[in-house]
Amino acid sequence: MATESFTLRWGILATGFIAEMFTRDLLTNTASREVTDVTHKLVAVASSKEAQKASDFIKKVDGPAEAKAYGSYAELVNDPDVDIIYVATPHSHHFQNTMLALHAGKHVLCEKALTVTADQARRLVETAREKNLFLMEAVWTRHQPLSKKVRELVAAGEIGPVSRVFADISFNNLAGEDGKLYHADSSRSVNLDLAGGALLDLGVYALTWVFQVLYHIQPEADKEKPEVVAALNKYHTGSDDSTAIILRFPKHNTLAVATTSMRTATDPSDKGLVPAVRIQGAKGEIQVGNPAFRPDDYRIIRKDGGGEVETVKYSPPVDDARGGWGQGFYWQADEAARCIRDGKIESSVMPLDESIAIMEVVDAALQQGGVAYPDHITSTEYDPQNPLNTGKA
Numbered sequence: 001m002a003t004e005s006f007t008l009r010w011g012i013l014a015t016g017f018i019a020e021m022f023t024r025d026l027l028t029n030t031a032s033r034e035v036t037d038v039t040h041k042l043v044a045v046a047s048s049k050e051a052q053k054a055s056d057f058i059k060k061v062d063g064p065a066e067a068k069a070y071g072s073y074a075e076l077v078n079d080p081d082v083d084i085i086y087v088a089t090p091h092s093h094h095f096q097n098t099m100l101a102l103h104a105g106k107h108v109l110c111e112k113a114l115t116v117t118a119d120q121a122r123r124l125v126e127t128a129r130e131k132n133l134f135l136m137e138a139v140w141t142r143h144q145p146l147s148k149k150v151r152e153l154v155a156a157g158e159i160g161p162v163s164r165v166f167a168d169i170s171f172n173n174l175a176g177e178d179g180k181l182y183h184a185d186s187s188r189s190v191n192l193d194l195a196g197g198a199l200l201d202l203g204v205y206a207l208t209w210v211f212q213v214l215y216h217i218q219p220e221a222d223k224e225k226p227e228v229v230a231a232l233n234k235y236h237t238g239s240d241d242s243t244a245i246i247l248r249f250p251k252h253n254t255l256a257v258a259t260t261s262m263r264t265a266t267d268p269s270d271k272g273l274v275p276a277v278r279i280q281g282a283k284g285e286i287q288v289g290n291p292a293f294r295p296d297d298y299r300i301i302r303k304d305g306g307g308e309v310e311t312v313k314y315s316p317p318v319d320d321a322r323g324g325w326g327q328g329f330y331w332q333a334d335e336a337a338r339c340i341r342d343g344k345i346e347s348s349v350m351p352l353d354e355s356i357a358i359m360e361v362v363d364a365a366l367q368q369g370g371v372a373y374p375d376h377i378t379s380t381e382y383d384p385q386n387p388l389n390t391g392k393a
């Protein structure tokens with residue numbers, strides 16, 4: 001007997017690049033990816049600047065005519081028809097915006113990096129748990145079928161016990177030969193006031209691969225936080241433009257190297273010649289394709305494989321009725337819907353304690369490298385009238 005599909009009602013907080021990508025995915029028919037147990041409804045969108053911006057956004061993504069357009073984040077989080085808020089602002093804003101939504105009684109899916117500091121992440125998690133509300137960091141990579149398959153292969157011992165992981169996410173964003181990046185100094189990519197920097201923006205994906213393999217799939221009692229040694233290079237704005245982190249998990253005798261850069265690419269050819277991730281075990285190696293945030297393939301190289309390489313390709317299903325759209329952001333939306341339907345306040349795919357553990361690595365690396373973000377974006381004092389909530393920041 002077919003059971004009824006559960007519908008999650010979404011409010012989109014902010015109207016920038018990723019808000020558009022995610023919302024377009026949300027609007028695809030779940031059947032196009034063979035999902036029948038959950039569906040999504042776009043109920044409202046808010047811009048911190050003006051309602052017109054939200055209304056233009058709804059038209060641009062071809063959203064439903066009845067979707068509401070708000071000119072403030074406060075109106076959005078107080079809409080009784082919204083179940084969950086997708087926070088799509090710069091990292092600097094995540095703590096205040098997520099608190100705003102939680103205090104209004106809404107579940108939250110917050111873009112990566114969850115916060116600017118581990119203290120802020122802990123405060124968000126405490127608040128969500130106190131209020132019995134769902135919270136998840138939107139690390140879309142975790143929910144992609146390729147990631148799930150790689151976790152399963154490693155857990156099943158396909159390459160034997162893993163002793164080392166290399167993970168990189170790097171892009172050549174150089175504007176010319178003077179060392180300047182093509183990002184404006186004011187942009188969220190490099191601006192300290194918006195918590196810019198390679199590590200928070202990109203490096204969290206390299207750390208995600210390290211944690212998926214060396215932390216996530218361990219039995220709960222065996223999970224250990226790593227020792228961290230890091231070095232970074234700063235851009236003239238004060239944010240990191242390249243960071244390298246060594247992680248050691250002493251009880252497991254495993255090591256990882258997580259790197260990120262805005263100056264050089266993981267694969268300069270962009271033709272799949274260089275993997276983003278190498279997972280090295282006693283019986284072989286799994287290499288995950290580039291870019292680490294949404295790899296299109298993985299390959300297995302076995303110690304006794306005689307030089308044979310097994311390559312498995314993945315691509316996100318698309319919805320033909322929506323112009324062939326589909327990027328793979330919808331998997332995390334489906335996970336949020338299932339958790340909320342089942343009364344769970346956190347996902348076992350992206351657990352909150354793991355988001356905190358990753359933010360602790362980020363904290364340590366930034367501290368060792370001397371990157372200091374301004375107090376107004378690292379504070380753990382929530383204020384609904386904070387300029388980061390009212391659009392005055």
Ligand SMILES: NC(=O)C1=CN([C@@H]2O[C@H](COP(=O)(O)OP(=O)(O)OC[C@H]3O[C@@H](n4cnc5c(N)ncnc54)[C@H](OP(=O)(O)O)[C@@H]3O)[C@@H](O)[C@H]2O)C=CC1
Pocket residue numbers: 013014015016017018019046047048049053088089090091093111112113138140188194200201293391393
């Ligand atoms: N999962 C993924 O693949 C990706 C994730 N991201 C993550 O998404 C988040 C947003 O990134 P992205 O969409 O690229 O950023 P954008 O700059 O494109 O959009 C950010 C939006 O936040 C709102 N905002 C509020 N205050 C400010 C402010 N002071 N400065 C800038 N924007 C402000 C604006 O919307 P409004 O005016 O409507 O309020 C703006 O459009 C980040 O956390 C980033 O790491 C980004 C790209 C890809």
Ligand SMILES: O=C1OC[C@@H](O)[C@H](O)[C@H]1O
Pocket residue numbers: 201202293
């Ligand atoms: O998450 C991201 O993935 C893609 C990058 O271009 C972007 O800067 C980053 O936020």
